[in-house]
Amino acid sequence: MDLAYSDADDAFRAEVRTWLEDHLASADWSGLRGLGGPGRDHEAIEERLAWNRHLAAHGWTCVGWPTEHGGRGLSLWQQVIFHEEYARSHAPHGVNHLGEQLLGPTLMAFGTPEQRARFLPPILAVEELWAQGYSEPGAGSDLANVQTKARLEVGSGGSGGSGGPGEWVIDGQKVWTSNAHFSQWVFVIARTEPGSVRHAGLSFLLVPLDQDGVEVRPIEQLTGGSEFNEVFFTGARTPADLVVGGPGRGWGVAMGLLGFERGVSTLAQTVDYARELASVVDRAKANGSIDDAVVRDRLASLKVELSVIRSQGLRGLSQVAGGDDSSAGGGAGSIFKLVWAGWHRRLGEAAMQVAGFDGLLTRSGDASSRDPGDRPAYDLDEHQRLFLFSRADTIYGGSDEVQRNILAERVLGLPREPKGTT
Template sequence: MDGDLAAFRAEVRDWLAAHLTGEFAPLVGAGGPGREHELTELRVAWERELGAAGWIGLGWPVADGGRGADIARQVVFFEEYARAGGPGRLSHIGEYLLAPTLVAYGTPEQRRRFLPPIARAQELWCQGYSEPEAGSDLASVRTTAVRDGDTWRITGQKVWTSLAHIAQWCFVLARTDPSASRHRGLSYLLVPMDQPGIEVRPIVQLTGTSEFNEVFFDGAVTAAANIVGAPGDGWRVAIGTLGFERGVATLGQQVGFARELDAVIAAARADGRLADPVHYDRLVDAWIGLRVLRYHALRTLGESAGANASVAKLLWANWHQRLGELAVDEPGAMLAEGEPYALSDAQRLFLFTRADTIYGGSNEIQRGIVADALLGKVGRR
């Protein structure tokens, strides 16, 4: 490791050690998938603490308010954040999905308006893609947006919208030209959430908590300038966002995975299951699998979305689901200990991960993308 990178690692480690204390001490290990309901207000304050120290937007260009950190330094930050038990991030949709999209496709005015509040964690974002009839088949969205003078008027429904109940903004994929073909009539709009034309309804999950939501748009408005790319160019922009979602952001996701795996291993050690060679082998496989996720993410960073992104989704979704099964692999693991019958961490992990192979593009869709890419290469030989 070069000296500058080692110094950066020490900087990150020291800052986290100094700040995940006092009022923020309860956040160690909190939040993340299946646990987004935990300590929300304190985690918002934590995001602002990160922003004030310049840790949000680490990899953004300096001209756009970031540090311009290279991939190696971004990886170091994720590693040290995981080791410190940093809480699940609430600003990740804005920081890792929307911000890179604006850098790549947005106007200078859009970058000046939206990036600074993301970097300070003053505005949180959610993603308005999936609909009841358009999940993995994203091009089938029915939510419409009609130009009305200096605004767009949006009508429709989105579903499985993470963090919509606390977000100030949502990037919405909507149909703006119903006469165009499926992929060509879409636009990518930035929509404020706090307005009369938007209703957010929590979806109660198997875990009993609600981190996903339905979002209803009934003539909701946003400024005409809040369109990323040209009208009808939304598919290209939306696919670009998905590429960022499965890029550097994947390393951030693995922060939570590492913490969950550590908890499963600690539980197995505490109850003696490490002495069972079959269970021990499964834990070793999980440890190896997490490193496969990491190395695939590192190997494909900077590449365009497509088959590699689909491979990444297949890898982590199936790995995470198996981890959930491993967490409850003992007699009575799915029984409540008694009143008030709250779920244990292991039970919550198991129940939440049942959806991993469906949301964000089901396994069937991802395998189809990979197959198309491979067969296309074969056909060109």
């Protein structure tokens, strides 16, 4: 991949940067800078939603979508530029990632014309938000072990009303479901063929969350946020035609979606990482720990490694098309996940080393400023939050162990890991 910028690329970067600077400087949006993100997705949800709709009204959502689906049809390199400039501007983190970056492209690749017509416009306009119903208590990284079940009741209604093609009736539990508490829809992997095991007999269903058969329970984290949820399905229903890719073909659709997950927006998080690293360096200078040769060497290594990670991510993106399976590009997606997750955990550990004893202390939370239960009885500083949340980086989105198995088995052709061993 040619990493040089063309004149057109430079002009596009200037356009994006100018637009963001102008609009984030206004009184309506200036107070939202930096809000949201990992461990902080509970912050200013309604205000960030309004900002996302403001972006949509000016054509700055779904920028990589083809123009026939309402996007800008930007090239890969232009998408990288947009997401890097967005992160560099310290704009509030979006609330539409799962719809825009994951479900939308999946529907373009696997959905029916009717499904695309129904769901893509509300995603583009940020009118409907999506959650991801993959992980379960017994099927986290091992997605093929899904136990949530769905059965088809023919003739019970469907999207056409009474007497239509029927409905899927869903029973089971999902966990670690990001943002389900403020989303309207969830895409669910469910077992639709009785007696099926592992990858067979799974279907990819689109399910409304606002119904009697769905219960969402937020999971409070050490960082004070509750973006993760448990979701219980007890006779929940969705129309028969809201199965993507066809019944029993959910595994292929699910893997295609995961191929979109590690796209340009994930690469752009390296800009946020550079900002976090700079704040740790500033703290080291302020408290004198930068004079420790070990600390100084550790921070310098993190800076060099981050530059390498960005280059490696760009190279991987150039080798993989959206929706490719995990072996594409020599396992580029898995390699990128491994390197950035490990780096970010090491940054959190370095932040605590720099903080010293101050990293063990918290401030009392201001309980009078919010409703009871809306925040913990303590406040974390940015580096404590970084340390605590980054412990999960090597687990969510596919654990390190799973990524290494993918590389070993699907890329290198090594024997599969024995099942049922300890």
